[in-house]
Amino acid sequence: MQHNLQETRSYCTSEPRLSETETPPQRRKLSQRRPQQHPQRKSNAFLDVPTMNMHHLRVSDDEDLDRLRTFSASKGGIINRGDSFRRRRSRSNSLAPVSPIHPRIGALAGCTDMDMQEGVNSHPPVDVYHVEMLGAAGSGKQSLVSQFRTSDCINAYDGPECDENEQNISIILNNIESELKFRINQREAKDELEKADAFLVVYSCVDKESFTRAKNILAHLQDMDLIRTRPIILVANKIDLARSRAVSAQDGKCVACTYGAKFIEVSVGINHNCDELLAGTLTQIRLKKEQNRIQGNRDTSPSPAHWYKSRSVMMASMKARQMLTWLLGKEDSKFKNCENLQVL
Template sequence: MTLNTQREGKETLRRRASTPIPSSHQQGPREGEPPSDPRHPPLGQSASYHPGDKSIHSRAHWSSDSEESESSASECLYRVVLLGDHAVGKSSLANIFAGIQEKDAHKHLGEDTYERTLTVDGEETTLIVMDTWETEKQEDDEKWVQDYCMQVGNAYVIVYSITDRSSFESASELRIQLRRIRQAENIPIILVGNKSDLVRCREVAVEEGRACAVVFDCKFIETSASLHHNVHELFEGVVRQIRLRRDSKETNERRRSFYRRKESFTKKARRFLDRLVAKNNKKMALKVRSKSCHDLAVL
């Protein structure tokens, strides 16, 4: 996996900082009516990209050691909303996504929306990561902003700290809220246990995170923003989860074969044995499902 920040003409990284809430939502969205913002297009549409536009290919690219695909010309833009309690590491994850070094983070205070093009499995997809969920910064009469966040995402990353059990419980509540608000939509949701490097301070076990993901039917991964552990894998996994829900079975199978060619022999053998055992044992099937909840390349 490589992070390529070289761009033609040394163009600066496109970043959407502190994207203002549209005036049509200043009084909050109407009940039962999802917010509409021309700058934030619906799933699968882009407000800034048009077929044949060469400029988009000069942005920073986050590559997963994949070759270029003919479908890159039909690139789409999707919004990924970060949810979670204060101080669980949402901004750190967003900064890594945006390519902001820790020593330069103070220069970007107030920026909360970032756009980047990722090359995953040979195809390009542009993500807008929104770090706009912060309850402590909002007054009671501005709580509608959180409702807005709950409705505009094409994918959601719910973050908790493994060193703070209350943040884990809040993450479970957020998953319930999403299920209630977006229950008719098949949107990707990934539960993220951040700060995995703080082993001695751990309050939430890995098994608890996986079990929660199985119960709430979402994906799970542990990350360490300070060590950049699994952060690239997280956002590439978001792209894969969006594609699995958006595209045809044949297209996804082609991508899956591309992805599996890079897997180790041991991982392939384990996957085969798990599938074989699960086919003949319902109890083992649930266990296998629990094990697969952290595989962001499958539904």
């Protein structure tokens, strides 16, 4: 009778029954507290993968690497295809024959030193163009060139500026590679300006004095007869400072159209339109070179003296067009083409 009562209690109890193979909770907690030390077995069946030295692969600090900007032009505008890196060119305008970044990279790719040397020798030549950066001090010329070097926003207003007066930027535009040498000119001597293939006249839209300086530079270039055969782009920088704007976009367009230049508004601080300006500069150089080749030595443009005399007339004409545009609410074709860097 007592044996049956114990069996009934065991069946009616709400506590879970532990099987013989299960561990009680008290022992389970104690076993978890004890650190289990397993002997580490090091297998020699596989080769250890070497750790890549990231400091060695930092392309920004590697003096032997160049950044290659890639763009494509379409009806919708400029498309940034990204940046790539390669070995820096030698003075003979070819890739420098050096070893790969990491020895395993070349081995995995199956490239030998002979293959690399053949690739270096077969690299086609690249057209090199010189671009003069002109404008008042503090307009952001150096910061703009620094932003040209990368697709990332570098916040050039706060970043350190480069002390080099000339910086080279390699660009692939529509599958054709070129190299632009940007030079920040302070002297504006004729012998130096005549070597340029294009001019970027930069002013700050929050500084009227820099805008006046830009107009004087355009007049100076026109007096030296450097406008007819070279593209000129008037660049309004710092448009992100909208509350402090002192020069309107219409005033910039009016001045640009007066001198037959292109016009664009950019902001280095937020990386706005910087890629469009970089690719547009190369496009303007190529289009102008082709136009000069077709025209040859034919002088179909008016003389500098004629331009100097009609400069005030041209300015008045642009002001009249600007007024009509404001009254009719329709943008004039001349002002519209002024901002299109894909056409002459």
